[in-house]
Amino acid sequence: MQTEALLHAPEAATQPTLVVDRLKAYYTTKAFGIDRDIRAVDDISLTVAKGEIYGVAGESSSGKTSLIKTIVGAIRPPLHVVDGTVRFNFSGQSYDIYDMKPDKLQAIRWRHLSYIMQGSMNVLNPVRRIKHSFYDFAFAHMGLDRATFWDKVRDHLRRLDLDPGVLDSYPHQLSGGMRQRTTIALATVCTPEFIVADEPTTALDVIVQRDVLAMLRDIQRDLGSSFLFVTHDMSVHATVSDRVGIVYAGRLVEEADTPTLFRGARHPYTQHLVASLPKIGDTTRRASLPGRPPSLADPPSGCRFHPRCPLAMDICSREVPTMTNLTPRHRVACFAVTGATP
Amino acid sequence: MSLILDIDHVSKTFLQGGLLSRRSVEAVKDISLQIEAERPEILSVVGESGSGKSTLAAMVLGQQLPTRGRVMFDGIDVASIRSSAARRAFMAKVQPVLQNPFEAFNPLKRVDRYLFATAANFMMAKGKPSRQEIEERVDRALVEVGLTLAEVRGRFPHELSGGQLQRTAIARALIPDPRLLVADEPVSMVDASLRMSIVNLFGALRDRLGLSIIYITHDLATAYYISDRIIIMKKGEVVERGNARAVLDNPQHPYSIDLKNAVLTPDFA
Ligand SMILES: Nc1ncnc2c1ncn2[C@@H]1O[C@H](COP(=O)(O)OP(=O)(O)OP(=O)(O)O)[C@@H](O)[C@H]1O
Numbered sequence: 002m003q004t005e006a007l008l009h010a011p012e013a014a015t016q017p018t019l020v021v022d023r024l025k026a027y028y029t030t031k032a033f034g035i036d037r038d039i040r041a042v043d044d045i046s047l048t049v050a051k052g053e054i055y056g057v058a059g060e061s062s063s064g065k066t067s068l069i070k071t072i073v074g075a076i077r078p079p080l081h082v083v084d085g086t087v088r089f090n091f092s093g094q095s096y097d098i099y100d101m102k103p104d105k106l107q108a109i110r111w112r113h114l115s116y117i118m119q120g121s122m123n124v125l126n127p128v129r130r131i132k133h134s135f136y137d138f139a140f141a142h143m144g145l146d147r148a149t150f151w152d153k154v155r156d157h158l159r160r161l162d163l164d165p166g167v168l169d170s171y172p173h174q175l176s177g178g179m180r181q182r183t184t185i186a187l188a189t190v191c192t193p194e195f196i197v198a199d200e201p202t203t204a205l206d207v208i209v210q211r212d213v214l215a216m217l218r219d220i221q222r223d224l225g226s227s228f229l230f231v232t233h234d235m236s237v238h239a240t241v242s243d244r245v246g247i248v249y250a251g252r253l254v255e256e257a258d259t260p261t262l263f264r265g266a267r268h269p270y271t272q273h274l275v276a277s278l279p280k281i282g283d284t285t286r287r288a289s290l291p292g293r294p295p296s297l298a299d300p301p302s303g304c305r306f307h308p309r310c311p312l313a314m315d316i317c318s319r320e321v322p323t324m325t326n327l328t329p330r331h332r333v334a335c336f337a338v339t340g341a342t343p
Numbered sequence: 344m345s346l347i348l349d350i351d352h353v354s355k356t357f358l359q360g361g362l363l364s365r366r367s368v369e370a371v372k373d374i375s376l377q378i379e380a381e382r383p384e385i386l387s388v389v390g391e392s393g394s395g396k397s398t399l400a401a402m403v404l405g406q407q408l409p410t411r412g413r414v415m416f417d418g419i420d421v422a423s424i425r426s427s428a429a430r431r432a433f434m435a436k437v438q439p440v441l442q443n444p445f446e447a448f449n450p451l452k453r454v455d456r457y458l459f460a461t462a463a464n465f466m467m468a469k470g471k472p473s474r475q476e477i478e479e480r481v482d483r484a485l486v487e488v489g490l491t492l493a494e495v496r497g498r499f500p501h502e503l504s505g506g507q508l509q510r511t512a513i514a515r516a517l518i519p520d521p522r523l524l525v526a527d528e529p530v531s532m533v534d535a536s537l538r539m540s541i542v543n544l545f546g547a548l549r550d551r552l553g554l555s556i557i558y559i560t561h562d563l564a565t566a567y568y569i570s571d572r573i574i575i576m577k578k579g580e581v582v583e584r585g586n587a588r589a590v591l592d593n594p595q596h597p598y599s600i601d602l603k604n605a606v607l608t609p610d611f612a
């Protein structure tokens with residue numbers, strides 16, 4: 002299978018750890034006997050190299066969580082894959098997430114892949130102390146004796162600025178940020194090869210956030226793990242992501258190395274996103290994007306950004322711009338940038 | 344000078360841990376804070392994760408009772424509110440917006456039902472509202488946050504994105520025409536653009552409706568941008584307070600300085 006994405010994989014020599022190819026995943030709901038598709042993931046291709054930190058940003062409700070869930074195979078109806086493939090390469094073995102038995106997928110999840118969900122406090126059992134969650138979740142997979150296991154868990158919690166005393170607490174006894182760090186600890190204590198995280202640091206103060214990001218980076222560096230993560234916080238991307246992909250209305254519209262994306266964004270939506278960031282010391286009024294987010298049940302024709310785009314031309318409402326390489330590592334889908342040839 | 348909110352030497356202690364490892368956590372230590380009725384403002388509360396911000400908010404909302412000290416709202420000790428009528432009158436004036444929108448809504452209940460119930464509940468004081476009046480009130484609140492009833496109707500919480508759900512939660516809080524909003528990290532789940540539209544909305548609510556807002560956040564940039572005053576918390580205590588811009592431009596306490604220095608800047612230039 003030769004894909005557009007594969008051709009410019011960051012490490013052409015080695016296989017990317019993740020190859021997402023023309024992925025489409027819709028929520029199909031029935032209303033009054035009529036099927037309605039919410040096209041949350043609509044023709045997305047991307048790759049993540051071994052040891053790479055790939056960041057995903059985009060508008061609220063643009064489909065980032067849906068994309069992430071589809072990539073890790075954590076979807077259930079009404080969300081389903083309509084087209085495309087998701088392929089992981091772990092230790093020379095290739096795994097097609099949507100072409101294998103559920104129990105095999107489970108095994109891979111445990112061994113190689115770790116997924117931190119958005120608002121993921123609910124992985125913690127509310128009626129049991131935190132230590133039980135760690136035991137149930139991680140003990141069997143780490144092959145350590147009990148004493149070593151708990152030492153390791155406590156060390157890991159400290160790296161996340163958590164007092165190991167949280168092990169004796171119930172989830173509701175922890176602050177929001179403490180719970181968020183606990184779920185990160187759960188997901189990373191086994192030091193997985195591929196970490197997928199959806200808004201992992203949104204509930205943290207900036208000092209703790211810095212430490213948590215440093216921990217994730219350490220894991221990534223020490224083990225050469227890959228890291229795919231979603232956050233709204235562009236300054237987090239600026240600090241940790243090697244590459245950033247921007248999603249708008251279910252589609253990837255721009256992707257580049259982080260410095261390029263911040264200094265030389267070409268898609269009008271990305272430019273808006275970068276320009277809208279407030280800063281301390283700056284009180285000039287920031288406008289938000291005009292118009293409203295598009296409905297994914299009935300997205301605008303052509304380029305989905307056209308109703309809100311300052312540069313929109315005739316062609317933009319008729320044809321869909323495809324992701325086109327400006328440089329080997331900078332792709333953008335916009336007629337104003339690539340010329341009006343669809 | 345009358346006070347809409349008077350937090351008077353308030354402390355809160357929790358017990359945690361198992362039988363053998365029981366320990367007490369001083370979540371809030373002797374905090375005092377006032378908001379004047381005639382001077383609506385946005386008061387930002389920032390600081391360390393686990394420093395007691397949400398606990399302070401819960402005490403203002405009457406959801407937790409102080410271990411020491413008292414919280415007065417509009418001249419009434421919040422701890423003394425007992426009857427359901429008094430409770431409802433209080434809740435109409437002080438509304439929460441929660442940290443995690445996924446936790447704010449019952450996953451098995453349609454979001455619009457929740458909004459209608461809120462509207463019906465608070466409109467009841469002026470006589471039983473009609474279905475149409477309820478829907479109009481809900482739609483008006485949703486439009487204020489950039490949504491419409493048509494978009495939310497019939498949807499379950501999981502059918503909305505985090506950002507949509509959070510805007511819905513703010514709309515719900517606006518339904519009873521409150522005097523004080525207690526917003527616990529209301530923008531942490533939304534993108535930068537929407538984030539600005541929500542804090543701009545807070546500014547407009549303050550200026551237009553004379554609403555005061557306690558804005559708990561980890562985002563110092565929006566606190567700087569929108570708030571009048573700020574308090575910075577660490578380990579249950581207020582370590583620094585004052586005019587938001589003065590404090591953030593020139594923080595004095597070592598923790599405040601660390602906090603400001605840890606802010607990531609998106610600048611590559
Ligand atoms: N179970 C569901 N059924 C129907 N529609 C859904 C469901 N879950 C999500 N959606 C819709 O799919 C779209 C994409 O949602 P998604 O959660 O992927 O967005 P997101 O980019 O992660 O947003 P946010 O930044 O707010 O978390 C939204 O319009 C949302 O309302």
Ligand SMILES: Nc1ncnc2c1ncn2[C@@H]1O[C@H](COP(=O)(O)OP(=O)(O)OP(=O)(O)O)[C@@H](O)[C@H]1O
Nearest residue numbers: 174175176177178357370392393394395396397398
């Ligand atoms: N119901 C409870 N029972 C026991 N301890 C609690 C309870 N609620 C909060 N705590 C403890 O009180 C302290 C303060 O928690 P709080 O939620 O107020 O922090 P916060 O400043 O809001 O933090 P974050 O920024 O992470 O949300 C924490 O140590 C927490 O473990």
Ligand code: SF4
Nearest residue numbers: 304307310317335336
């Ligand atoms: S393709 Fe057209 S509408 Fe879309 S972003 Fe480019 S100029 Fe704007």
Ligand SMILES: [Mg+2]
Nearest residue numbers: 065066119505
């Ligand atoms: Mg999401």
Ligand SMILES: [Mg+2]
Nearest residue numbers: 176177396397
């Ligand atoms: Mg909190």
